[in-house]
Amino acid sequence: MSILQIKNLSKDFGGLRVLENISFSLDEGSVVGLIGPNGAGKSTLVNLIGGGDQPTRGEIYFGSRRLNGLPAWRIARLGLARTFQITRIFSDLTLDDNVRLAAWTNGWRGKNLETEVARLIALTELSDKTGVLGRDLTLSDQKRLQLARALALKPKLLLLDEVMAGLNPSELDRAIQLLAKLRNEGITMLVIEHLMRVIMSISDRVLVLHQGTLIADGPPAEIVASSQVQEAYLGRRYVKNRGGFQPDEPSEVKEGT
Amino acid sequence: MKNRHLVFTGLVLLIALLLPLLTNDYIIQVGTEIAMYAALAAGWNLIGGITGYPSFGNVTFFGLGAILAGAFSVNWHWQYGLAGIVAVLIAGAFGFLLGLPILRLKGHYFSIATLALAQATLAVVTNVQFLGGGRGTSLPLIGSPLIFYYIMFGIAALSALVTYLIVHSQYGNTLLAIKSDEQAAQSVGINTVLAKSTAFALSALLGAMVGVVYAIWQSYIDPPTVFEPGITVLMLVMTLIGGAGTVAGPILGAVIIGLLTQLAMAFSQNASSLILGLGIIVVVLFLPQGILGRQRSGKGGKRKGKHSFSLRG
Secondary structure, eight states: OEEEEEEEEEEEETTEEEEEEEEEEEETTOEEEEEOOTTSSHHHHHHHHHTSSOOSEEEEEETTEEOTTOOHHHHHHTTEEEOOSSOOOOTTSBHHHHHHHHHHHTTOOHHHHHHHHHHHHHHTTOGGGTTOBGGGSOHHHHHHHHHHHHHTTOOSEEEEESSSTTOOHHHHHHHHHHHHHHHHTTOEEEEEOSOHHHHHHHOSEEEEEETTEEEEEEOHHHHHHOHHHIIIIIHHHHHHTTTOSSOSSOOOOOOOO | OHHHHHHHHHHHHHHHHHHHHHSOHHHHHHHHHHHHHHHHHHHHIIIIIISOOOOSOTHHHHHHHHHHHHHHHHHSOOOHHHHHHHHHHHHHHHHHHHHHHHTTSOHHHHHHHHHHHHHHHHHHHHTOGGGTTTTOEEOOOOSOHHHHHHHHHHHHHHHHHHHHHHHTSHHHHHHHHHHHOHHHHHHTTOOHHHHHHHHHHHHHHHHHHHHHHHHHHHSEEOHHHHTOHHHHHHHHHHHHHHOTTOSSHHHHHHHHHHHHHHHHHHHOHHHHHHHHHHHHHHHHHHOTTOSSSOOOOTTTOOOOSSOOTTTTO
16 A cells, blocks of 8 residues: 655746656655765655745645645644655754653643653664754764654654765764564654665665656566666666675765755 | 842842832832833843844833823723733734734844834824824823832833743743744644744733823823834844843843933933943843843853853742
8 A cells, every 4th residue: 555645746946847747656664775876856746745945846745645735844743754855853852851842732631641761762773972062063973863753653654865974984884774563563664864875775666766766666676777866866886896885876864956 | 059049030020119118209219110121121031032033113011001091091091000000911912913014024134023013003093193203192190109119110020921821831931932943842742923923912902001001101202202213223133132042131231221321311311321331232242142141252152051141030
């Protein structure tokens, strides 16, 4: 059964078409990777799904619910949580208050609230940072915090926009394990990531965006073998050293569109 | 920490309550004014300090409270208490409903819109006979100055209590989250429009309450006086000097500015403006977060753990 359906989605910014006629659906419980060069439209797509912006054309369904026109907070309350590529945390609140507020907003109360907050902080390995103000957290901690905060929404669908960028190899391994664990809990995920190692190890399926259009959609092995994807994104070097960490495209944190 | 707060609060209350017994009418008058501005600044702090929407039009609610209470009691012969309650509720509803569109604006745009709101309300009030028009409204003289001192003081204490309750609640965290990053707040399910408008309404309620008492205290009100933009500026400056977003900041700011103004007036009328101006410059340069505000320590800040003395009161 599909949990998310995107139908003929397009987005223009003024005269610039950023997304063109995108259609796909996500099966419940699946983990789908979304890759593509910087500027391909990945973050814009996530933004449209999360209600941060409205599509120019096309429709988005979450289950049977049409999301077009709904404000972002209402979409979040339906169980569709997201993280941001450029971290957005509540800098005036402590780490635990960040998570607590998200959980409280979504109905956790009293003792359950505290238990859940502690669980999420432990799950994202932030227990030693409780009490630290959001503004004083490192980038990697902020990324984890965003994930903990998103999980506080008890999401059915999680949109992860480059949560792994900036992690060192051992942190990366643990993050991959964490996502695998979340998948086992039945959370559907759409994962934007430049790190092919991550995409290959956790995705059931990969979507490739290039210049605003969906150029490939299939199992990871098939995607890696696709000459069109190699041309547009992975580069030939990736294929030569199959299993390399990332494509030729630089993956610094940049505001993707 | 908590004990220190309690002792401090107790001390302030004791001094404020006993002050009238030890002093003369002049001091009581100054005390009433300080309490009045403390309440107004605390009201401003809810929207400007905690939520991060610097309103330049909060005098609108002060003015509406004064004008409406006066009009209801003079024209419809309502008891002043009833007139006051209705006026406060109307001003609160006005704040909430206006907040819905106005709080979509951010930063300077919001500030300018609120400034325009105050001027537009003044223009309407001046042209409506029922509200006193250009003539103003005279109210009966009642009670002694001491009563108004205690009432204003009560409203100031109420404002501080409301602020305290808010910053120690998840609602307060909601407002702080909105101040930090509104889009992120929405992404965790916060109805930011509702939260902001509620804060604006609370701010309006407190402002109107002060206006209602001000009108009967002065026994004469005319629109240009109660919609004077300088009143909003004072609320803002007091809050910034004391520490925006803190519980005690606006009150401390009101006391400092109130006392400095009186001292300066002893020398000359103009000296008070000069001192106010210098005070603002000093605070902006050396204490950008206000006296009780959390000062950012160099790059990124090293402060760990709970907030310093101020943020949570």
